[in-house]
Amino acid sequence: MQVILSTYGSRGDVQPLAALALRLRAHGVPVTVCAPPDEEHARFLGALGVETVPVGESVRALVTGKLPVKGDIPSRAAVLAGRFQEAVSSLAGPGDVVVATGLFPTVAGAQAAAERAGARFHHAALQPTALPSPHHRPFEYPMLPYPPEVTDVRELWDLNIATMNTLFGEAVNGARAAAGLPAVDNVRDHVNGRSPWLATDPVLDPWPQGSELAVRQTGAWLLPDERPLPDGLSAFLDAGEAPVYVGYGSMPLPGAPDAAEVALAAVRAQGRRIVLARGWAGLTGADEAADCFVVGEVNQQALFPRCAALVHHGGAGTTTAATIAGTPQVVVPQIVDQPYWARRVAELGIGAAHDGPTATVDSLAAALGTALAAPARDRAREAAALVRTDGAEAAARLVLER
Template structure:
């Protein structure tokens, strides 16, 4: 069996498919993966023996600014990705039995699978990305948002926005492949049986009529890497610090400074992840330390709390480690959703303001470090599963989904 995996985005989009690729490889399945050509992704896949088919521009270039591109630039960028997918995916899919597409940017994947006569599976990493009367669609940068409160009305607008962006370009490519016209691009991409690669305890799906969601659990890999010696020395030198990291998001230096001040005000040490924004300590005091890319699975078990942007992977890893969380939802994609889930589950605090002050962050950190929150976070750790990639790989081999 040969499987093509396809995604486009930051590490949070790529890493779950890496986990699925590794699990499929253990089962004897040949896997290749379409992903952005960023060096870190190429190095990651090469180290695991997974063939990379580069697609689109490097994501870090798009995320390198201090603000998101304009709506017009985002529109051109999104259409360019569709053209790149139709140029790359057909040859990548040759000889494959199934194409698994994950994330929001996979507009061409189903059409390519249809033209090749192979199975197609769409996977989402968060329930909030799938249409439901139980929640509103997440914000999409550069697109109009409905002012009405009814969730279904907002999903209807979301479908119109997707059609306005992708309808012409998708159907032009489909016509060149001899495929019929698509009226609803979003639902065409999702299918009526999408997979949800999210933990059922952290982000459950409430079944609705017309959408038969298969929730596999989150796709992740165990990480046995040791922590760097200097980081271990910092951890050993005092009480557990509070971790602050915003991954690939547009986090400002002010946000890092305010977080450090809030943590110090609680009498705690701070551990800052540099991330793509290259954050770091604001002074040379020894109660703050900066790290690059490290093993979060091992690290989060040694921190007092995790302050982050609300990425699905970070939320999962912190929950699995039993670490209380403060989610500063940056109003991107599923970030507000995960912030809400953390608050609703009682395993941390949601900071809804995208420009937090040291005072507002201090309140959130204090909530996360309360005895009740810490106890709930430890309890939650026992409920989070680790077999999502195994479940998904089994479904693929069994021809289900």
């Protein structure tokens, strides 16, 4: 048996699969990862010794380029689904296991390949809003909004079937046709299957009872990071009071060109120093003041515990890393599942949820005030002790159990 892991997304999608790949390899299982061709992904996976097959176009180029309009999505999705179907088909055989995460059409392409090959398939969601539940709303695609008068969650999930068919029916059934498989009417439920996996932490994201899906929640797939902090950053941290970290990861922030200036002013309004992560938005401290240190790729596991608070976009991986660090956080959510994680941070009392994707100096300073206060600090430390760290091992055992 070999295992093919498939994903399409940013670092937050690739890193969990790397964690699972290493756990499977520790059990003696051969693993190949199908992932986007971005140089940063290739460098990251190569350093871990993970065998990788590049598939599709650069995610960074896709995210930072021109935003797609409604008419573009079905055709672009069909191309991605087809490429992943071809890539996984070239690897999978009878008795193998395929585990897929990432963008829906790429999961569908991997699934079609697994079905054609006679391989076992698992869809692993890295966030809950992709999975139908009466306890949360489906993600709303801006180009296909739900009728404003519909507020019942179950009815919204029923409408979501038509939305997914409209956007991704061509992609799913095109990949199935290429694999010699019949078309399906409900692409969402077919791709999810009856028992999808949920790779999130039960403290941050408790999957409720009473859902129709038999979801198997493993915990987040965490990858230990032993990299030291850069010498300059270590010296900066040692030289004064704990700073506030601000970084928006793979979010390009086209609607907030002044995000760095806003962050600097808001953090300084709290009397704090700042560590500013460039990310895909290219944030930088233009004034080059001594109270600001700008970083690129950095070990979050080493940095986050040394910060007073963390301002970020609310990706699943960053939110989990912040929670494990025991550091209060401010989530400024941008897209997809990020509003969900912002709400969970506020509900748990481990930080603050910013109202909307674009921060002002006053709004960010106010949210930071909440995060830096004693109740959030205390609750963040308490929550850190509750987060499970064996999610990748739990997922590896699910692969091996049959």
